[in-house]
Amino acid sequence: MARRTKNASYEPIRATSMWRVDQVFLARRGQRIEVISSLVNDRGGLRNLSLVAPTADPYEAVRHAARFVAGKGNVHSARQARVRWAREQVATLQDELIRDHDLEDEYLDAFEETLAAVRDQLR
Structure with a gap:
């Protein structure tokens, strides 16, 4: 059990x-x-x-991040993960509500591929 400190929101x-x-x-x-x-x-x-991805391409950036997160080993799913641009990147309030479904697919695909590779190594 994680020990509670003043910063209880942090959990490894x-x-x-x-x-x-x-x-x-x-x-x-x-x-x-x-x-x-x-x-x-x-x-x-x-x-x-x-993490800061070593690219300016959003598709490559989400693939890079998905591989990093899936490689942690304790993250079991990325299904239904929503991908959005941060608030300071949007031009209007409507932009804040828009999800990027293409980037969501990229993230999920890279996550699942990496997770499958990690599981194969554990066998």
């Missing part, structure tokens, strides 16, 4: 919890794209994993 990714990707946020950082994967666990915990 560990084998005793099953995590899934709930949302993915993208933000441009100069020539690169930051990808923040929001994870939830089976006990209602929340954890964000952030």
Whole structure:
């Protein structure tokens, strides 16, 4: 059991919890794209994993992030994960509501491929 500290929202990714990707946020950082994967666990915990992908291409950035997250080993699913651009990247309030279904498919495909490879190595 995780020891509670003043920052109770932090909970390490560990084998005793099953995590899934709930949302993915993208933000441009100069020539690169930051990808923040929001994870939830089976006990209602929340954890964000952030990385800056070495590319300006959003499709390659989400594939890169999905491989990183799936390689953690305790993240079992990315189904129904929503992909959106971060609030500071949108031009109107309507843009904030728009999901990018193509990027969601890219993220899920890369996640599932990596997860299958990790499982094969464990056999």
